[in-house]
Amino acid sequence: MPIVAGKSHRWRLIGAHGFLIALVLATSFPLAMVLSISLRPGNFASGSLIPDQISFEHWRLAFGISYVDVDGRVVLPPFPVMRWLWNSVKVAGVAASLIVALSTTAAYAFSRLKFRARTATLNTIVLLQMFPPVLALVAIYAIFEVIGAHVSWLGVDSLPSVVIAYLGQVALYVWTIKGYFDTIPAEIEEAAMVDGATPFQAFRRVLLPMAVPILAVVFILSFIWCIIEYPVASVLLQSEDRLTLAVGSRLYLYEQRYLWGDFAAAAVLSGLPITAVFLLAQRWMVSGLTSGGLKG
Amino acid sequence: MQPRYRRIGSRIAVALAALVALVSVYQLYLGGNLALAAACTAGFGLAFYVFTARRTYTYRYLFPGLAGIAMFTVLPLAYTVWIGFTNYSSKNLLTFERATEVVLGEVYERSSVRYQFTLRAAEHGFRIVLRTGGDDEAEAGAGSGSGSAARPPTEFITEALALTNTAPQRVAVVPLGGIDPGEPLPLKDVIARRDAIRAVTVLFPDGAAATMASLREFTPYQALYQRNPDGSLTNRQTGGRLTPNFQTGFYETATGDQIQPGFRVYVGADNYVRVFTDGKFRGPFLRVFVWTVVFAAASVIFTAGLGMLLAELLAWESLRFAGLYRVLLFLPYAVPSFISILVFKGLFNRNFGEINLILDGLLGLRPNWTGNALLARGMILIVNTWLGYPYFMLICTGLQKSISHDLYEASALAGAGPLTNFFQITWPLIRKPLTPLLVSSFAFNFNNFVIIYLLTQGRPDFLDTNVPAGETDILVSYTYRIAFEDSGQQFGLACAIATLIFAVVATLSVINLRLTRANVEERR
Numbered sequence: 001m002p003i004v005a006g007k008s009h010r011w012r013l014i015g016a017h018g019f020l021i022a023l024v025l026a027t028s029f030p031l032a033m034v035l036s037i038s039l040r041p042g043n044f045a046s047g048s049l050i051p052d053q054i055s056f057e058h059w060r061l062a063f064g065i066s067y068v069d070v071d072g073r074v075v076l077p078p079f080p081v082m083r084w085l086w087n088s089v090k091v092a093g094v095a096a097s098l099i100v101a102l103s104t105t106a107a108y109a110f111s112r113l114k115f116r117a118r119t120a121t122l123n124t125i126v127l128l129q130m131f132p133p134v135l136a137l138v139a140i141y142a143i144f145e146v147i148g149a150h151v152s153w154l155g156v157d158s159l160p161s162v163v164i165a166y167l168g169q170v171a172l173y174v175w176t177i178k179g180y181f182d183t184i185p186a187e188i189e190e191a192a193m194v195d196g197a198t199p200f201q202a203f204r205r206v207l208l209p210m211a212v213p214i215l216a217v218v219f220i221l222s223f224i225w226c227i228i229e230y231p232v233a234s235v236l237l238q239s240e241d242r243l244t245l246a247v248g249s250r251l252y253l254y255e256q257r258y259l260w261g262d263f264a265a266a267a268v269l270s271g272l273p274i275t276a277v278f279l280l281a282q283r284w285m286v287s288g289l290t291s292g293g294l295k296g
Numbered sequence: 297m298q299p300r301y302r303r304i305g306s307r308i309a310v311a312l313a314a315l316v317a318l319v320s321v322y323q324l325y326l327g328g329n330l331a332l333a334a335a336c337t338a339g340f341g342l343a344f345y346v347f348t349a350r351r352t353y354t355y356r357y358l359f360p361g362l363a364g365i366a367m368f369t370v371l372p373l374a375y376t377v378w379i380g381f382t383n384y385s386s387k388n389l390l391t392f393e394r395a396t397e398v399v400l401g402e403v404y405e406r407s408s409v410r411y412q413f414t415l416r417a418a419e420h421g422f423r424i425v426l427r428t429g430g431d432d433e434a435e436a437g438a439g440s441g442s443g444s445a446a447r448p449p450t451e452f453i454t455e456a457l458a459l460t461n462t463a464p465q466r467v468a469v470v471p472l473g474g475i476d477p478g479e480p481l482p483l484k485d486v487i488a489r490r491d492a493i494r495a496v497t498v499l500f501p502d503g504a505a506a507t508m509a510s511l512r513e514f515t516p517y518q519a520l521y522q523r524n525p526d527g528s529l530t531n532r533q534t535g536g537r538l539t540p541n542f543q544t545g546f547y548e549t550a551t552g553d554q555i556q557p558g559f560r561v562y563v564g565a566d567n568y569v570r571v572f573t574d575g576k577f578r579g580p581f582l583r584v585f586v587w588t589v590v591f592a593a594a595s596v597i598f599t600a601g602l603g604m605l606l607a608e609l610l611a612w613e614s615l616r617f618a619g620l621y622r623v624l625l626f627l628p629y630a631v632p633s634f635i636s637i638l639v640f641k642g643l644f645n646r647n648f649g650e651i652n653l654i655l656d657g658l659l660g661l662r663p664n665w666t667g668n669a670l671l672a673r674g675m676i677l678i679v680n681t682w683l684g685y686p687y688f689m690l691i692c693t694g695l696q697k698s699i700s701h702d703l704y705e706a707s708a709l710a711g712a713g714p715l716t717n718f719f720q721i722t723w724p725l726i727r728k729p730l731t732p733l734l735v736s737s738f739a740f741n742f743n744n745f746v747i748i749y750l751l752t753q754g755r756p757d758f759l760d761t762n763v764p765a766g767e768t769d770i771l772v773s774y775t776y777r778i779a780f781e782d783s784g785q786q787f788g789l790a791c792a793i794a795t796l797i798f799a800v801v802a803t804l805s806v807i808n809l810r811l812t813r814a815n816v817e818e819r820r
Binding site for chain 1: 323324327329332353354355356357358360361362364365367368369370371372373375376379384606609612614615621624625626627628629630631632633634635636638639640641642643645648650682714736739740743745746749750772775776779780787790791794797798801802804805806808809
């Protein structure tokens with residue numbers, strides 16, 4: 001923004017740079033630190049930010065490979081990190097696909113079709129999405145205990161139960177997708193219907209292809225949400241094999257068994273792809289949300 | 297012809313789906329859960345109606361999404377409210393039916409009758425031979441009334457048993473009759489296999505059962521309680537009666553003693569009364585509530601304040617590398633929060649944490665971040681600010697871009713400085729669109745379970761209460777601890793508190809809806 005450049009201008013600039021650099025250092029300190037810790041030998045070793053001695057022992061363990069330490073003992077990986085990552089990806093992938101499918105059709109109805117109590121239903125959905133699932137943890141647990149008594153693969157301590165519990169996110173995304181559909185003129189589909197398309201064909205072949213950006217955005221947002229979700233997964237999952245990454249990571253840092261180095265490697269390993277996806281999606285999200293169906 | 301095939305195909309598909317639905321409902325029905333079976337039938341019925349009737353065409357699009365919201369959002373919320381009115385806890389864990397089954401499953405030893413047992417080698421494994429002594433049979437016969445033991449001394453024998461594992465098994469015995477069981481094995485063979493023998497329940501032809509009582513004896517046992525037509529249970533041993541008490545959720549004796557396990561019952565507003573009047577719960581609840589509000593408000597102020605300041609600074613045209621700063625400062629938002637919170641937990645560790653190492657080196661301090669209430673709260677706010685400011689930086693940058701440049705040019709001509717610019721132009725213009733986001737952020741932090749639980753788990757704990765609560769607990773983490781960490785597992789109480797949180801969230805949501813709508817209307 002244009003600002004009068006007075007005598008103090010130079011000093012202000014230097015001050016601003018100083019402040020920003022200090023803040024960037026403070027912000028990236030934990031991230032740099034965890035990278036450094038993952039490369040240091042041992043779990044208690046403390047040293048400078050740039051490790052004097054680089055060791056890949058924690059990285060080997062994170063990948064599930066055991067190694068032989070200096071005393072000749074074989075150190076086994078403490079936790080199945082790759083397994084957890086795979087569990088997380090499975091749960092998030094399935095849940096995000098179902099969320100997109102369920103919310104897209106509902107959003108189409110809200111955007112295009114006329115039915116009774118449309119506004120009231122929409123407002124209810126807006127209110128409902130404000131209640132995070134963490135408030136209903138006990139109920140979620142109790143519900144899956146009942147289900148598990150009849151259908152054991154869908155009970156407590158199973159990955160499908162977590163997927164089902166995550167579908168509550170649908171309420172959040174119906175609204176997002178509907179907003180995007182509203183920006184696409186209905187005339188395009190009406191033209192298709194004049195040419196003999198059924199409403200479903202108009203939806204499938206005309207509207208959906210134009211809505212791919214928002215579907216991708218919703219998929220990525222819900223995927224990331226599922227990956228980093230902690231409370232529901234921590235209540236529903238118990239056995240070590242079935243944990244998701246978010247629940248499992250906590251096991252590293254118990255006061256009695258403090259695996260700082262191993263945690264650091266696992267955190268970098270699993271955090272990097274998610275961070276990368278998020279940064280890429282961020283760009284996409286902005287363009288996906290701002291560009292409508294009509295270009296130019 | 298294609299549409300016709302398609303129609304036939306879709307009918308077959310519908311029929312198959314209906315078949316699958318019916319079979320699964322029938323399974324539920326057989327499993328004894330009538331309510332669940334009825335609910336599923338209703339749900340499937342509605343689904344088939346919507347997807348086959350012509351007049352419900354619109355609802356075909358709506359149904360999957362709305363059904364999903366009803367099942368996965370509304371049901372858990374409604375069920376939470378309902379549990380808040382029950383005594384669901386580790387003491388009253390089961391349904392009434394299950395609790396009755398458990399009580400009826402209790403057995404007692406009829407110690408007056410003893411069967412001497414011996415182990416005999418068989419071709420494949422071993423056989424157990426039981427022999428009733430002739431002395432006490434009359435007494436036993438009178439006690440049970442079955443008459444089985446009133447016969448002259450008899451011997452019974454099992455089929456050949458492997459006796460290699462300790463999994464419980466039930467084995468029928470037959471009268472020895474003319475079978476030659478071979479010689480009894482010495483006691484050391486019995487001792488070697490005593491765990492396997494202990495797992496064996498023998499069933500007599502008349503339906504009585506017996507298990508191993510000692511290395512030489514089996515004793516028969518019998519169900520302790522008998523169900524009466526009015527729902528009460530009679531104790532066969534003492535003759536006393538148990539009646540189910542639907543106020544307390546226990547079977548009770550005539551003198552009011554409660555029999556474990558209890559069952560879930562509706563207790564009205566008891567949980568709420570406890571939260572607000574019982575000193576044991578009221579004290580921690582109020583302290584936790586105050587900290588929840590302080591934490592949420594402070595988080596909003598810090599994250600929004602820092603985010604806004606950065607957005608302003610980075611919008612300054614003379615500042616070089618603004619793009620680079622923006623990317624670097626955005627980084628905390630992109631890292632998954634469960635990872636960054638755990639990283640901070642490690643960095644703040646009192647003994648091994650890098651932050652204390654640095655502070656120790658520079659100032660000679662080793663603050664106890666997790667043990668001291670004030671420091672723990674400070675640590676939480678530092679971490680939450682780190683996590684949250686990029687969001688507001690992003691939002692404020694966006695809002696500021698929508699402000700017309702002319703305004704700033706005019707103010708520059710008038711000789712205004714950055715502070716005047718902010719307070720006279722930027723803030724008045726971004727205040728309205730920003731307010732709903734601030735309220736959302738408050739609501740989010742009000743329920744920000746993850747940061748509390750992963751960073752401190754609510755610790756340090758209050759020393760003067762016996763419910764699990766700590767200085768850094770917010771309401772959601774407090775309910776989590778009541779429900780899942782306390783040995784009492786007071787689900788009912790936890791759900792009552794969760795219902796109170798619902799009220800707060802609902803109020804915030806309505807405020808937000810109003811604010812957003814007001815903004816939209818103003819723009820029109």
